[in-house]
Amino acid sequence: MSKKYNIAVIPGDGIGPEITTAAVEVLEAAASRQGIEIFIKELKAGGAAIDSFGIPLPQETIESARNSDAVLLGAVGGPKWDDVEPEIRPEKALLGLRSGLGLYANIRPVVVYDELKDASPLKNPGNIDFVIVRELTGGIYFGKNGGYQSGDHLPDGTVKGKVVFDTESYSEGEINRILKIAFDLAMKRRKKLTLVDKANVLVTSRMWRSLASQMSFDYPEVEFDCLYIDNAAMQLISRPSSFDVIVTSNLFGDILSDEAGQIAGSIGMLPSASIGAPGTPGLFEPIHGSAPDIAGQNKSNPMGSILSAAMMMRIMFGEEQVASDIENAVKKTLEKGLRTSDITFIGEENNFTLVGTKEITEAIIANL
Numbered sequence: 001m002s003k004k005y006n007i008a009v010i011p012g013d014g015i016g017p018e019i020t021t022a023a024v025e026v027l028e029a030a031a032s033r034q035g036i037e038i039f040i041k042e043l044k045a046g047g048a049a050i051d052s053f054g055i056p057l058p059q060e061t062i063e064s065a066r067n068s069d070a071v072l073l074g075a076v077g078g079p080k081w082d083d084v085e086p087e088i089r090p091e092k093a094l095l096g097l098r099s100g101l102g103l104y105a106n107i108r109p110v111v112v113y114d115e116l117k118d119a120s121p122l123k124n125p126g127n128i129d130f131v132i133v134r135e136l137t138g139g140i141y142f143g144k145n146g147g148y149q150s151g152d153h154l155p156d157g158t159v160k161g162k163v164v165f166d167t168e169s170y171s172e173g174e175i176n177r178i179l180k181i182a183f184d185l186a187m188k189r190r191k192k193l194t195l196v197d198k199a200n201v202l203v204t205s206r207m208w209r210s211l212a213s214q215m216s217f218d219y220p221e222v223e224f225d226c227l228y229i230d231n232a233a234m235q236l237i238s239r240p241s242s243f244d245v246i247v248t249s250n251l252f253g254d255i256l257s258d259e260a261g262q263i264a265g266s267i268g269m270l271p272s273a274s275i276g277a278p279g280t281p282g283l284f285e286p287i288h289g290s291a292p293d294i295a296g297q298n299k300s301n302p303m304g305s306i307l308s309a310a311m312m313m314r315i316m317f318g319e320e321q322v323a324s325d326i327e328n329a330v331k332k333t334l335e336k337g338l339r340t341s342d343i344t345f346i347g348e349e350n351n352f353t354l355v356g357t358k359e360i361t362e363a364i365i366a367n368l
């Protein structure tokens with residue numbers, strides 16, 4: 001009997017529908033070659049759901065997503081919904097999906113293809129191929145916060161006035177489960193893991209470091225090291241090709257993963273995965289937003305979404321062949337000189353053919 005996977009597709013807004021359509025076409029073509037059937041259920045979230053139901057994340061969307069094997073998301077938001085009430089903004093759908101599906105690990109691979117090295121702001125980017133594993137549901141973004149009025153004085157005599165605070169808090173369980181994902185991932189890659197923290201200052205970081213060091217004994221093949229966040233931000237620029245897997249907290253991961261995205265140059269090429277406990281559906285999406293400025297013009301780069309579908313096949317279902325077929329087809333398409341407008345470079349005009357979303361998708365399918 002052939003294998004079947006139920007995928008919930010949430011196209012969202014702006015370029016979301018065009019890039020997810022492209023990703024589904026490529027996924028279906030690659031999967032069918034391996035005798036795998038893909039069933040798609042389309043769901044609404046973001047601005048599209050506000051227009052239809054008045055809220056960004058309808059119950060039907062979250063329930064159907066929960067009942068699927070995995071979720072493919074385009075992007076949400078756009079100027080049309082900029083003035084809606086803060087509690088029903090399109091972006092609320094993302095937070096609701098993450099918490100509703102219990103997605104605690106964000107995995108963002110950063111690869112710079114040879115053909116796109118000019119897109120990197122680094123002069124000699126080298127062979128960049130690393131992954132950031134970011135804790136997604138704990139830490140300072142979810143800790144206790146608040147404020148109070150103080151009549152006290154600072155040492156120089158200044159009155160304190162209003163005092164505000166955020167709290168970073170992590171449990172052993174939260175840290176261990178994400179560390180395990182990172183060590184397991186390192187085992188499947190070049191077997192190097194770097195923990196990024198601020199253990200010279202923060203007690204939470206010291207617990208991350210201690211738990212990671214303990215876990216490293218279970219993975220003797222993995223070369224494990226630690227970097228302070230400030231140093232890591234520099235090293236990512238000065239020696240990006242030496243990293244393999246980086247694991248870090250929510251706050252540090254938020255910042256580092258944007259820095260890493262910039263190293264790769266093009267926002268349109270980068271996929272991501274958010275995963276939770278084994279057996280729960282993961283969420284796969286490109287890192288960019290809904291790009292309303294180019295929506296509906298056949299100009300968007302669908303490769304971030306297509307590569308997200310490849311990640312889904314590898315991470316959720318262990319379908320390595322389908323995943324690598326898709327990734328190789330993308331690579332081949334770039335090698336043949338096809339480019340969408342976001343990945344064209346001045347002075348290189350003779351080396352590429354500018355094509356639209358549909359054309360590059362057809363080429364990727366032909367190159368499978």
Ligand code: NAD
Nearest residue numbers: 075076077078267268288289290291292293294300301342
């Ligand atoms: P954006 O990523 O949508 O766009 C930034 C720039 O990159 C734009 O010039 C856009 O045209 C270009 N771009 C992005 N993706 C591209 C692609 N695949 N191909 C070609 N060009 C691409 O960021 P923004 O403009 O800051 O945000 C637009 C909307 O998207 C906002 O409403 C924002 O809140 C939302 N957003 C959503 C997500 C998400 O759904 N995960 C993430 C970020 C932003």
